[in-house]
Amino acid sequence: MHTNFFDDLPSLPIDSSLPEIVSTLMTSPNCVLQAPPGAGKTTRVPLALLKNYHLAEKKIIMLEPRRLAARTAAARLAQTLGEQTGNTIGYRIKNDTKVSSKTKIEVVTEGVLTRIIQNDPELSAYSCIIFDEFHERSMHADLGLALAIEIQEALRDDLRILVMSATLDTQEISTLLNNCPTISCKGRSYPVTVKHVPMPQAPTTRVDQHIPALLNHMVKTIQYAITNDEGSILAFLPGAGEITRVAEMLQPAIPQNVDITPLYGNLPQKQQDAAILPAKAGRRKVVLATSIAETSLTIEGIRIVIDSGLSRSSRFSPATGMNRLVTEPVAIAAAAQRTGRAGRLDSGICYRLWSKVQENSFRPFASPEIKEADLAPLALELAQWGAYGEHGAHALAWLNTPPASNYRQALTLLQQLGALDTNFSITAHGKAVAALPLHPRLAHMIITANEQGYGLTACILAAVLSERVHGTDLRHLVEQALSTPTIAKTTRHLCNLLQIPASEPLKIHMTGACLALAYPDRIGKLLANSRTEYKLANGRKAQLAEESSLAASPFIVVAELNDVHATSRIWSCAPIHIDDIYNLFKSRIQECESVEWDEKTASVTALRTEQLGEIILSQQPLTNVPQERLLAALLEGIRKLGLETLPWTKEALHLRERLSFMHIYSHVLTSVTNQNEWADVSDKSLLSTLETWLSPYLTGMRNASDLRKLDLKTILLASLDWTQQTTLQKIAPTHFTVPSGSSIRIDYSNPNAPLLPVKLQEMFGATQTPAIANGQVPLTVHLLSPAGRPLQVTRDLLSFWKNGYPSVRSEMRGRYPKHPWPEDPITAEPTRKTNRALKNK
Structure with missing residues (x-):
């Protein structure tokens, strides 16, 4: 190892701060370094610490948020020493490790750091942990820092922690680290001209609706920049799908001397390396990248940045237990990072495909992943660490404590997978799950499938899902997967961990069963009268595309879906036979006998039902149902x-x-x-x-x-009873006999005031108002015309004869001349008859 490795290197802004960083960590256990992109913190600080900071010859470990950044940082550190990676400088990333007994600096990704801590809680082999690009606030970085703080406080007061960031609030992290010293370093960047070039038409409120137009605008802007500006281009797009589409649109529309290179997380290593290499002599390149290129990487020759203004991230919903991908406007801090890519090595230009007015609505910073993510991996790590249950997470020091609802959801899932017991303690199965470099769902899947005899199939499926290979029918992807180098490599690694023999046959027909082990809550049953709509075990509805080859499958298992609307669009799934559901989930299938009212048929149904979550697997009619149960359902x-x-x-x-x-x-x-x-x-x-x-x-x-x-x-x-019936007839009779002798039905429709509708002539001679209940409740008398139309309402007949009758008589005698209208109704004979009938009497 060279000892004067900085002597012949070009100076970087960080160089002037290296002595302060080294001396601070000699006297203080913790330090925060704020340095903008391009200052040189990733490639200089670890080497400065290695040269000047020795504690029992222990190693330094540096955390990088992405695999590409880890490999690139390790390569440049090794190049500075004039060595190959794997000697003094090594790296550990998923499915790829280059370290040796000579290694003094290990560059690792986040899951690897957590695994190292779990395997050696004292971090006995390391003197210092460097958290690089901490402003990205990944969940594993937050977890790694929380664990490192606890190790330092409880086990290793000599452990040093250095947090490096470009945009983070340094005061907040300094406070978390016991008010440790903060060092700021100015960067060195060349001037970048920012031009806002929004689409001609204003975008709709929904981001996904204007992506096609945005991609067309991106292509036109790239063509313009190739014609009018110098240097290579770095274009930021939200995801791999948009990158592929823009590449296809650009290919026939750009000069022959321009190369198009994609750059995103799931690309094979060789393609990633090709994207960050400088363009060949006499050629230019267009790098189409996701947010992977925002930090850590310097792509030589880039002088033009074209920013779509969009980012894509995964959001977890505790209400549904599912993730959904969200495409949204980029944060202001991330937009600044992207712009800075154009000024790393020379002056440049940045085209922002949005207006200054739109920019006013952008978030200042992206939300920390721990607030939005599925916390099952975090909860399992904490259980293995010994932080049990809902309150276990609060025992650690966090910048942002894991949200309680998401954390509860994670604990419930881990219990369902058998990784935690009823007391939230990690089980033997949970330890086996935690030992694998997979999400707990997938780790549980390959362990259980291996026990069932189809571990190879599960390992291939886990590799396919981890690498986010796209395709609706996962059986086809599993069948073709081993022809893809990255998936084949991941599969071999998983098979080696589980000691699955190479001779084990691939069982494509068990793809759905494997997937069900990982996602039992996403087993779906086809809805009646539909070919594409399913109800999932978690209660959600999901829909296949009409053209899907899996349409009309009785049962499927969904791996990925767009969980935005009430009925989500299925992106990838596999069919599963009902026999496999019964075999895998015997203990979870609930058998019940139901006798209940069915509103659709308006009848009592008696069924024996077998149900998994919210889906009904089978129903059979019940026989010999006790009469009391049928009666209770009918009453319901x-x-x-x-x-x-x-x-x-x-x-x-x-x-x-x-x-x-x-x-x-x-x-x-x-x-x-x-x-x-x-x-x-x-x-x-x-x-x-x-x-x-x-x-x-x-x-x-x-x-x-x-x-x-x-x-x-x-x-x-x-x-x-008999007494009540006789009393009812006496007190509230059905009819009342009026002076004419007619028996008139009493109207009780208003039981507070029963009424007696009777023709006026039949009440002649009555001076007392009719009453019931032994005369205690007067009836409201509706006096009617001979035609049965209302003339007067009264509860005081005598008053009516004296005061109201004369005017009624005056008005009605001309209208009904055939009926009697005597001047003195009190002395007149009550009658139902006309005048002629009375004369002929």
Whole structure:
């Protein structure tokens, strides 16, 4: 190892701060370094610490947020020493490690750091941890820092922690690290001219709706820049799909001396390396990149940045237990980082495909991943660390504590996977899951599938899902996967970890079963009368494309879907046979016998049901159902339909109205009836007491049509004893005999004030108002014309004869001359007859 490795290197802004950084960490356990992109912190600080800072010859570990950044940083550090990667400088990333016994600086990615800490809680091999690009605020970086702080406080007071960031609030992180020193370094960047070139048409409110137009605008801007500006181009797009489309659109539309190179996380290593290399002599390049190129990487020759202004991230919903990809405007801090890419090595220009007005609505900073992500991996790591349950996370020091709802959802999932027990302690299976470099869902899948005899299939599927290979039918992707180098490499690594023999056959037909082990909550059953819409075990609805080869499959398992609308679009899935569901989830399938009211058929259904989550696997009719269960369900149906579903004849309604009168006036009638209470027959009361008055008559009935056979008048009368029935007839009679001798039905529709509709002539001679209840409740008399039309309403007949009758007589005698209209109604004979009939009497 060279000891004077900075002597022959071009100076960088960070160089002047290196002595302060080294001396600070000699006297303080922690330090925060704020340095803008291009200052040289990634390539100089680790070497300066290695040269000047030795504690028992321990190693330095540096965390990088992405695999490409880790490999690139390690290569440049090794190049500075004139060595190959794997000697003094090494790296550990997913499925790829280059370290040796000589390695003193290990550049690692986030999951690797957590694994190192879990395997050696004292970090006995390391003297210092460097968290590079901490402003990206990945969940694993937050977790790694929280664990490192606890190690430092409880086990290793000699452990040094250095947090390096370009844009982070240094005061906040300094406070977290016990108010440690903060060092700021100025960067060196060349001037970048920023030009806003928004689309001619204003974008719609939904980002995804204007992406096609944005891609066209991106292509035109790239063509313009190739013609009018010098240097290579770095274009930022939200995802791999947009990168592919822009590349296809550009290919026939640019000069022959311009190369197009994509750059995103799931590209094979060789293609990633090709993207960050300088263009060949006499050629230019257009790098189409995701946010992977915002920090850490310097792509030589880039003098033009074209920024779509969009970023894509995964958001977790505790309500559904699912992730969804969100495309949204980039944060201001990220836009500044992107712009800076054009000024790393020379002056440049940045085209922003949005207006200054739109920029006012951009967020200042992106939200920390820990606030938005699926926390199952974090919860499992904490359980393995010994931080148990919902409150375990609060024992650690965080910049942002994991959201409680997301964390509870994660704990529930881990219990369902068997990784945690009922006390939230990690199980033996959970430890096996945590040992694998996969999300807990996928780790559980390959372990369990291996026990079932199809581990190879599960490992290939895990590799496909980890690398985010696109395609609706995962069976086809699994079948073709081993022809893709990165997937084949990941598969071999997983098979080696599980000691799966190379001779094990691939079982394509078990793809759905494997997927169900990872996503039991996303097993879907085809909805009736549909070819593409499914109900998932978690209660959500999801839909396949009409042209999908899996349309009409009775059962599927969904791996990925766009969880935005009530019915989500399925992106990838696999069919599963119902026998596999029964075999895999015997303990979770709930068997129940239900006897309940079915609103669709308006009848009582009796079924034996087998159900997984929210989906029904099978239903069979129940036989020999006890009568009391059928009766209870029928009563439930009546309550849902309301009393109006019962066959209320006029006679039954009249009886019910009389009973209402008795209930209302029971306090007045006590002396007459010798009964203090009469039953309430209101809708509310009758519905609440169906078991008492109606159920004895429902034997053998199961549907709404059966209810039409009921005789409600007889049923209501039967609820009264003999004394009540006679009292009812006496106190609230059905009819009243008027002076003419006619028996007139009393109208009890308003039980508070029963009324007697009677023709005026039939009441001649009556001086007392008619009354019921032994004369205690006067009837409201509706005096009618000979044609039966209302003339007067009164509860004081004598007053009416004296005061109201003369004007009625004056008006009506001309209209009804055939009927008697005597001057003195009090002395006149009551009659139903006309004048002629009276003369012929």
